[in-house]
Amino acid sequence: MNSYKRTGTTSLFSESYRLEKLSKQGDPLERLTKVVEWEYFRDTIEKVHQKKMVNAGPKPYDPLLMFKILILQRYYNLSDFQLEYQILDRLTFCRFLGLSLNDKVPDENTIWNFRDKLISKGIEQELFDKFSSLLEKHGLIAHQGKIIDASFVEAPRQRNSREKNTQIKEGTPPEEWNDQPNKRRQKDVDARWTKKNNQSYFGYKNHAKVDNVHKFIDTYATTDASVHDSQVLDTLLTEKDQGQDLWADSAYTGQEQENTIKKYKVKNKVHQKGCKNNPLTEVQKESNKEKSKTRARVEHVFGFMEQSMNKLYIRSIGIKRAIGFVGLVNLTYNLFRYEQVSRLDGITMSNWEM
Known part of the structure; x- marks a missing residue:
């Protein structure tokens, strides 16, 4: 030895x-x-x-x-x-x-x-808002442009029959579950199925508005997975966004979305969308390509969550806990993003007026 x-x-x-x-x-x-x-x-x-x-x-x-x-x-x-x-x-x-x-x-x-x-x-929202206010106060949420996108938050898949899923969507869970409280507690009646690029997802969505300069999440919303990204635009935009550029992919196009953009007086940098009988022109394609250089920054945010934070997967049941989960995820992202920015720019909270 x-x-x-x-x-x-x-x-x-x-x-x-x-x-x-x-x-x-x-x-x-x-x-x-x-x-x-x-x-x-x-x-x-x-x-x-x-x-x-x-x-x-x-x-x-x-x-x-x-x-x-x-x-x-x-x-x-x-x-x-x-x-x-x-x-x-x-x-x-x-x-x-x-x-x-x-x-x-x-x-x-x-x-x-x-x-x-x-x-x-609702304290996770208070914590998120408190830290966001501090970042804003010291210029790290710069309000020089915003990017909007959404990411799936997957939940444990429910093994329900098609009939039961239809009842759940209609807001009336199967009556037999009332006699099986233990089973009822294990059923998430708020999460929903959806498809994207021929892939099925079950759960919720994290809709985020990201500040263009330092990539901090400024505002967020939580919905079930079936809600279309564009339906949350009015929830994410605020009066503080007035006069700023707004980047988003073509999912955020449509008359309702254009009205919302005008309502908040933001500058429309949303990707243009072609259709079968009205394809994009070369000029529009080039414009979208230029917009992508900025819009892609929001992918870095969700990429960090997927890779460094080991994916967005929720283990709890119900929309209330999903809202709390997403709030804590977004706060955690902002804290670690702050560490990255601090390391690069030599900033620490100890030097700040709180």
């Missing part, structure tokens, strides 16, 4: 040695911690827990710790069980959360309950 290299012995410095090596290899969580002032979110996140009238019962975990756990969950797209296990197992997760190896870790039920309370109160 003495002829082999020694791997070391356990000591007070063993953990530090591992973390130092992980830092050199590049830990995205450590980079995020260096530029985000998490206390900025405390006032909002503490709304999850109502103040107790008595001191009986166990004390809850710090809501800021739980918030960071939810950011971890969305960045790595982990189930509650996987998340608990990974926090116990991974040094980088513990470092990000400020936990030592001797600290207790919230279990999967605690994580589920905290997230459910947060979503039921």
Whole structure:
């Protein structure tokens, strides 16, 4: 045995040695911690827990710790069980959360309950808006042009008969489910099927309006997957967009959409759409090609979610939780996008007036 290299012995410095090596290899969580002032979110996140009238019962975990756990969950797209296990197992997760190896870790039920309370109160939207306002205040949401697009959020596929799916679409779930509450709880009656490029999808959609300059998500909306992208245009646009260029693909064309664009007084940079009896001219094709150079920036946003954040896949049931899921996904994207911009431009929240 003495002829082999020694791997070391356990000591007070063993953990530090591992973390130092992980830092050199590049830990995205450590980079995020260096530029985000998490206390900025405390006032909002503490709304999850109502103040107790008595001191009986166990004390809850710090809501800021739980918030960071939810950011971890969305960045790595982990189930509650996987998340608990990974926090116990991974040094980088513990470092990000400020936990030592001797600290207790919230279990999967605690994580589920905290997230459910947060979503039921709409706090994910408050957190998103608060961070967006800060980005806007410091010029990172620049309002020099917006890009709109949507991405599927897939849900576990339901094995229902065609007849039952028809009933669900009509808003009347099968009566026999009323006598099977456990089965009813496992059925998502809000998610919908749709097809795109001959591929079927079941679930929801994340509709996003992205700022052209730094690619932050400015506004978003959640619908079931069957809602056409163009139907959410009026929801995404605001008075702040007035006078700005608006880029989008040809799915956002039509008289209703043109009226919406005029209503908000934005400059129409939407791709033109040809049809069988009225194909695009060469000039229109060239115009679309030029527009694509800017419009493609929104693909970087959804590409980051698909690759770095391990795809948009929801494990919960119902539109309410889907709205919360999408809100947390978009906030997580903006936080990590902020880290990228900070690294390139030398910006940190610690230098900002909050």
